[in-house]
Amino acid sequence: MSCSRNFSLIIFLFLYNPVAIAAEAIGELDILQLMDMEISTASRKTSPISRTAAAAYIITRDDIRRSGATSIPEALRLAPGVSARQIGPSEWSVSIRGFDGRFAPKLLVLIDGRSVYTPTFGGTYWSMQDVLLEDIERIEVVRGPGAALWGANAVNGVINIITRPASKELGSVAVARIGSQEHSGGLRWTSQPGSDLPFRGYVKSTHGDSFENSAGFDQDDDFSRHQAGFRSDWLVGERDQFSVHGDVQRLDQSRASIIPDPLAAPDYNIRRLNKASADSYNLVGRWQRSLAVDSEFSLQVYYDHYDREDLVYLDRRDTLDVDFQHQFGYGTQQQLIWGFGYRVSNDEVNTLINIGTVGPVRETSEIFSAFIQDEIEISEGKTWLTLGAKLEDYSLGDPELLPNLRLLWLPVANTSLWGSVARAVRTPSQGETRASVDLLVLQPSTALNPGGLPIVFQQQGNPLMAPEDLIAWELGARWQHSETLTFDLTYFLNQYENLRTSQLGSLQLAASSTHLVQSLPIANGIEGDVYGIELAADWRVQDNWRIQLALSSLTADLSVNPGVNQPPGTVIADEKNTPEQLLSLRSSWTPRPNIEVDVWLRYTAEVAVASPVLNFLGSNPIDDFVSLDTHIAWRPRPNLELSLIGKNLLDEHHPEAEAEVWSTRGEVPRSLQVGLKFDF
């Protein structure tokens, strides 16, 4: 690959720089001299080079605040290799290492240990995922499979959103933001500091205005989201820690959908206002017990409910999940973790207009799982080998064994090299196995349909669909050039089998004789490789100035299996539905202790196939684009912050992404927002 040569060039150039080891004279000072020394600079909170044998990136709460991000998907853009493109004010296409989409099914997302991946369509309802951003401790973004720990659907990545424990909260806060595109308000209140039963509660409301399309017509996709929640963490004795947290949410959103209707001559595909509402709540309880200095266990139970209904379908789901894990040292070189889990999920899905069927309306699915992982320190402080595997048994499919081998080597203190090979699977969504839905009507007497009857393209679920299968190979290097400059480079090769595709099925006259139905049955029909590189660099130019660079590039090389009959003219959407290059360059400057100035430049390469479904009718590419966001904050008093956030400043509007079906394309506008944050 031509770019890996470029990266070797970068590394070559860097090797000429002297490795800065702080060989400080103060190391020789005695304690009396030490007590006389003044702290001369603001402390740099750098830590030694990561010892994780995975392409893991931590987005800190400071990063989020300084980025000006006002939603979780925006914050995810801070991590290298994450494609987070906005479809509408509340809808996003978020993915890692390819396979973008509103429902990117190969990415597992967890909020405080609770999975928000929905098996109905496979993916995450991003419009329903929110927290008070001020409560986030960090977001861990792991690129590459995490199936040996997290199970199925942790195929291309795992995103773990972690809020602060209530015992860590510093106090109550009120936040308000008013802007040209989005308004939000939030309030968090906490128990007294030092309380034996630390508690925090929050409320948050967000409202986003509609986008417009390229011609300036309103997309009717505004939204309102109201959310409240709480968290409490407490110790019983010295070794038992309990946590309870929960959230409730109401979401109202709409969008303009193009609904196919073979009886609606002459247009057949009718633009309709698609209003959606969703109610959700969850409750999580966790017990962690320290058994010894090298041993602890945790037991987590959660209940999650959502009830989403729009013009087209309703989706109600209740999930109960129990997870136990135990970690302990074995000898002086081994650290073992094992655990088991049970998840039961009950859902009700139904279409609300005449657009297809969804098979059994109610269904209960169960997953039993068990995992074990052994981290072996082969040579002290230098080499670690991690072996792990998870076994999952699904009530709706065959059991899967998901193994993983990782090796980490620290040849010198400032460099770490790692490699990994892992297997992961994506289990078929219920939409893929049982739903039959109308996608589009081809008008009669046109070039594509010269006949006299309209043709309905109908996607047909396949009850025999097998899981998509991945063997992932990764190599990574982290290098700390100096205390102020670090690099993180990863190469990955993902080898897929059994990827989903649509076949050309039969063309039949509908029972009503009013139209023809062209069925497109779903099949496991594609295999091949996706490979690429990801680079992150973090340079603290001065104590008050930091530059962060993230670059990623991928290439998908997929092919249709022999015997799979795609509609003529179909391109393999999974090869082309992802921007192949992403660049993020961020400058965080603190000219004065109470003033922050942040500038964030991003480049997103073009997407050749933005309409993956029925792309033989047209692929509607999206051009590459450059975005510029800024965040300026001023604290006139220690407990008061005023901020000015600008997003997408370089152009008036541009498209970033589009939903897979029934969609109209909106454009992301330039926007400004003023914010006020008050600690009390």
Add this chain to the structure above:
Amino acid sequence: MFKQFTLWCLVAAALGSVVFPNASAETGSPQLKAVYTLNFAKFTHWPDDYVQGDSLGVCYTDQASVAQGLANTSVTQIGDKSLRLRRINLPGNVSGCHVFFVHDQDPQRLRRYLATLRGLPILLVGDSQDFVDSGGMVELFELNRKIRFRINLGAIRQSGLRLDAQLLNLAVEVIR
């Protein structure tokens, strides 16, 4: 497209080839705290059967503020013992640790870890708020732009360690 990407690669390379100033003239609080931590070892006496061989183990958790300072220290010798640095993820194996700088972002989890370390002949140093009240032994804190410390003598005695009187005299506070 690759052309564009090549361009970024070169931009990145250009950024990197600037020679960066060393931060060695500065003594930020992590570096100072790291030196304090190493110095405490000079004033500490371990049970005879615990110090084995010629090396003295100074351990630290990944999240510790001093981690960077310790990892890059030029010190190789403490008294007549050679220094052995080790990073530890808790829960984890702490054998070979004589001094342990313990930090965790979650104050309650830190308390749990400190409870599991109680009674072991390891000098527990930290800079979290209420570190000595949570079961730690030496707590570093900042006062008027200087580093000061308080000592939990009860926890130290319980673990079988002894501290030199000179160090106790320098502490802002000694909890017995």
